[in-house]
Amino acid sequence: MVIVRLSGRLAFSGGDPVTQSDLRQMLVRKLAVAYFTSWTIVLWVSFPTTALEGAAWNAAGNYMSWVFILALYAAPAIFVYGSLVSSLLEAAALKLRMKGPREVVVSGLLHVVFGLCYGFVLQSSLLSIMGGAAAVLFFSCDRIIVRVIPSLTKKTRWISFTAPVLLLILIAGSIYATSPAMPPFTAKDAVQFATSGNGTTIDRFPKEEGQVKLNIGGYHVERETKVEETAQKETYHVVFTERWHKDEDKGQYRMIYEVSRGSMGAQGGEGEEPPYLQFK
Numbered sequence: 066m067v068i069v070r071l072s073g074r075l076a077f078s079g080g081d082p083v084t085q086s087d088l089r090q091m092l093v094r095k096l097a098v099a100y101f102t103s104w105t106i107v108l109w110v111s112f113p114t115t116a117l118e119g120a121a122w123n124a125a126g127n128y129m130s131w132v133f134i135l136a137l138y139a140a141p142a143i144f145v146y147g148s149l150v151s152s153l154l155e156a157a158a159l160k161l162r163m164k165g166p167r168e169v170v171v172s173g174l175l176h177v178v179f180g181l182c183y184g185f186v187l188q189s190s191l192l193s194i195m196g197g198a199a200a201v202l203f204f205s206c207d208r209i210i211v212r213v214i215p216s217l218t219k220k221t222r223w224i225s226f227t228a229p230v231l232l233l234i235l236i237a238g239s240i241y242a243t244s245p246a247m248p249p250f251t252a253k254d255a256v257q258f259a260t261s262g263n264g265t266t267i268d269r270f271p272k273e274e275g276q277v278k279l280n281i282g283g284y285h286v287e288r289e290t291k292v293e294e295t296a297q298k299e300t301y302h303v304v305f306t307e308r309w310h311k312d313e314d315k316g317q318y319r320m321i322y323e324v325s326r327g328s329m330g331a332q333g334g335e336g337e338e339p340p341y342l343q344f345k
Contacts, residue, residue, distance in 0.1 A: 088173075095148040095152055107140075121245075122248060125238075150179045255324040257291060266305075269288065284339070302322070314338060314340070
């Protein structure tokens with residue numbers, strides 16, 4: 066078997082089959098291309114959030130969350146679907162002995178077509194656009210790697226592979242450094258967090274610290290939301306109390322929640338459910 070290198074690719078004369086070594090080399094190259102393409106897509110798509118989130122104290126965390134979500138969807142698609150399609154297209158080009166500008170144009174167009182098809186299958190025009198853009202990047206990166214990587218030293222290759230990670234750290238660090246300091250978690254914030262749920266018992270209580278008086282089914286009802294500080298910094302007890310009376314019938318129902326930034330837990334309660342709510 067005679068192996069001839071054409072523009073950094075392997076061509077086989079006499080119709081000989083591709084060897085395992087050839088397939089291994091192509092697979093490694095495609096995975097490297099998928100790696101750089103995934104990073105490019107993630108950094109490119111997430112970049113606008115650096116301007117949108119710059120004024121928030123948690124902008125860096127929001128940015129990293131967005132990067133993680135993008136990578137969760139983009140990386141598997143590019144590594145699996147993109148690498149497979151590109152490998153099959155390259156194998157077909159070798160079998161048909163296509164080379165030169167014709168091979169570049171045909172292979173490039175087919176990469177874009179299959180990239181667009183990815184979105185069509187999932188019935189998403191946005192994914193079609195992203196798939197087409199990723200296909201162009203994948204094809205371009207593949208051509209660059211074929212020509213550039215062999216001439217690079219081991220150290221330079223290592224730097225190339227770590228560069229996207231360092232760039233992400235630099236962007237996130239810049240956002241963090243320019244973001245305002247985290248504001249204190251106040252009693253008002255605790256009440257707002259505790260009453261933010263929907264479809265819960267707490268919904269009937271005031272959304273701010275204070276009382277409301279109602280008349281329900283002949284019962285005089287008083288509902289109160291109260292905040293109590295605890296020994297722990299920025300941790301509060303939010304107490305929901307409901308009192309009622311009607312002639313000689315009266316009672317009280319109370320729920321206590323411990324609330325801190327981003328978390329809330331029940332701390333017990335006392336009393337019976339109001340009689341005017343038992344049959345609703």
